[in-house]
């Protein structure tokens with residue numbers, strides 16, 4: 699159920715992003731055959747799925763970060779950034795996709811009690827993960843990438 703909400707939220711957000719991108723592309727390149735009010739309606743209709751996506755993804759963003767896998771302690775410190783850019787992500791989607799990929803991988807932390815290093819999701823990494831999916835779906839549908 700949680701996964702279903704997550705997927706539905708991402709799909710809604712992608713639809714909304716498409717409507718907004720469609721509006722922007724019309725503003726940059728107006729078509730005299732399309733009346734302005736239709737563009738306005740498209741934009742407003744695009745905001746509805748954004749609201750739905752927010753409601754569906756809200757739970758996911760507020761989930762508590764996970765405790766130490768070894769001793770279950772929640773006390774930890776941030777342990778350096780051991781992130782290198784993902785080569786294929788950079789190749790396919792450029793720097794934007796690569797940085798979203800990196801940011802969505804979570805943050806490396808170290809348990810204060812047993813010094814175990816582990817990855818945990820932060821609100822930022824969850825948001826980056828959602829943006830990554832939206833970007834990938836837009837890319838697949840040919841909106842972002844040629």
Ligand SMILES: [Zn+2]
Pocket residue numbers: 766767768769770771809810811812813814
């Ligand atoms: Zn620990």
